[in-house]
Amino acid sequence: MADGTGPPAAACGRPVFTATILAHGAVRDGYRPLRHMVSSLALGPGGWIQRANFAVTGALCLAGAAGLRLTGDRLAGSRAGPVTAGGPVSRPVSRSTALPPR
Secondary structure (H helix, E strand, O other), X not given: OOOOOHHHHXXXXXHHHHHHHHHHHHHOOOOOOXXXXXXXXXOOOOHHXXXXXXXXXXXXXXXXXXXXXXXXXXXXXXXXXXXHHOOOOOOOOXXXXXXXXX
């Protein structure tokens, strides 16, 4: 990341995340984006796709934070790292919002 790849990697995070959820949601039976949360795609047999999407996006955000830190803006890098490091576990919110069983 000393070569400056950190911030561009972070910039790729949002479009990669969005493209993945749109593609995965389009092929997932029973998923309705206006009714179900994005994290519900992580449940069930095809959930590995969304879990990988979360992991890749998180890694890209951390790379961006590390890159910011290496650019000399120590304050920006020290704030971005902890914010992007958290990762909640996905659980259905209620029976009405959970994806139907396959």
